[in-house]
Amino acid sequence: MRAEAVIKSTANIVDGRPVAAANPKACASRIAWLDTAKGLGILIVILGHALGGIIDMGGKQVHPLFREIFLAIYVFHMPLFFLLSGLLVRRRLGRSRKGFLIDLVVSIAYPYFLWSIIQYSAIYAAGTLVNRPVAHFWPTIFNLPFASISQFWFLYVLFLLHIAALVLVPRIGARNFFLFFVLARVVVAIISAPVMLRLAMVHGLFYAAGVWLAPAGIEHARDWLAQRLGLASAIFAGGAGAVWLAVYLIMASHGSSFFQLQAWEISALAWRIAVLPAALLATLAFIVVSVLLRGRVALLLSYVGRRLMTIFVLHVLFIAGARIALSRLDPHASPWLLLAVCFVAGLAAPLVIGAIVRRFTASRALGLG
Numbered sequence: 001m002r003a004e005a006v007i008k009s010t011a012n013i014v015d016g017r018p019v020a021a022a023n024p025k026a027c028a029s030r031i032a033w034l035d036t037a038k039g040l041g042i043l044i045v046i047l048g049h050a051l052g053g054i055i056d057m058g059g060k061q062v063h064p065l066f067r068e069i070f071l072a073i074y075v076f077h078m079p080l081f082f083l084l085s086g087l088l089v090r091r092r093l094g095r096s097r098k099g100f101l102i103d104l105v106v107s108i109a110y111p112y113f114l115w116s117i118i119q120y121s122a123i124y125a126a127g128t129l130v131n132r133p134v135a136h137f138w139p140t141i142f143n144l145p146f147a148s149i150s151q152f153w154f155l156y157v158l159f160l161l162h163i164a165a166l167v168l169v170p171r172i173g174a175r176n177f178f179l180f181f182v183l184a185r186v187v188v189a190i191i192s193a194p195v196m197l198r199l200a201m202v203h204g205l206f207y208a209a210g211v212w213l214a215p216a217g218i219e220h221a222r223d224w225l226a227q228r229l230g231l232a233s234a235i236f237a238g239g240a241g242a243v244w245l246a247v248y249l250i251m252a253s254h255g256s257s258f259f260q261l262q263a264w265e266i267s268a269l270a271w272r273i274a275v276l277p278a279a280l281l282a283t284l285a286f287i288v289v290s291v292l293l294r295g296r297v298a299l300l301l302s303y304v305g306r307r308l309m310t311i312f313v314l315h316v317l318f319i320a321g322a323r324i325a326l327s328r329l330d331p332h333a334s335p336w337l338l339l340a341v342c343f344v345a346g347l348a349a350p351l352v353i354g355a356i357v358r359r360f361t362a363s364r365a366l367g368l369g
Helices: 024-055 064-086 089-095 097-129 138-142 150-188 195-226 229-260 263-270 273-292 295-305 308-329 335-360
Strands: 012-014 017-019
Touching: 024 064, 024 195, 024 263, 024 273, 024 295, 024 308, 024 335, 064 150, 064 195, 064 229, 064 263, 064 273, 089 097, 089 150, 089 195, 097 138, 097 150, 097 308, 150 195, 150 273, 150 308, 195 229, 195 273, 229 263, 229 273, 263 273, 295 308, 308 335
Parallel strands: none
Antiparallel strands: 012 017
16 A cells, blocks of 8 residues: 655655755655655555455465464554655645645546556456456446545545645644544444545544654654664564454454455454554554664665555556466465465566656656656
8 A cells, every 4th residue: 555755855855846954864864764664564565465365365275374464464554554644744735735736636546547447457357367356347447436446445545635634734733633533533433434434534543643743753753762772672562462462352253254254354354443552553663663774674675665656556466467377377386385476576566667667758657656
């Protein structure tokens, strides 16, 4: 799933536009931790979608760990990306509300429609080769303004949340915007709502937290935690422990039926309000790890993070393609081998395509960020 803006240093560029910086050193460090967080996050997204595709394969017995890891990922990976997506909102709104709105159309709405149509066309053409074949093409395409497909629900919901920020943040401020979505999270747990609005209310809490914190808030915490690595380790352990406990309790409540659930059913369990404390702690732990990473690992993750949109819109196509190809070549292929091949395909192919596209044309023209 996707976080949109990259912070660059003095004479830097945010979302493709120049921004002045009062503190060049701080801005330079932000590109490291923000892009590192995005890069690490999208690797987890690829892993989750690779697991989900294998879990949903008909007739394929998978190790119980597949569903456990899938559930653990879904506890926190979407909260993480919504938080990251909110971090630069106040800065962008402060520059130009009109520019903010135009950018939403170019960087979110356009890729949403373009790649939803491309991916759904591929699914329709693949017929029974995919896990969930589709029989009707045009009704789904015409319904894209109202309902999303596959991973593109994230872009749809993110667009709704950005519009909410555009309308509300200048009027009520970032703190009250956060409190508004705290209330929305409680309300959506007790009432029914249209699916896309419901998803916005479920995940808006994390997006609004990012809007309220802004990069400066995390940067300040980063400097403070860098001097307290013991505390940082405790936060990481607490986040990992909270996810493990949430997974254990969910599995215990469902018994053996948990290991028969489809991927979408497991993801729904991960977003219940009872799991919210674990999601908060795990997201915090993830941010702590991201901001404190150094060296080559951080550089590699930062590289991946800067190509986030390309990976986001393309990775499912290549994960599914790799899974179908390998399972037809070897119907008895190990699920672990399938997982490894799907993960590599979901990461490497979009990176290669993105590099080719950037060489010959503007990647935004193809909705690749």
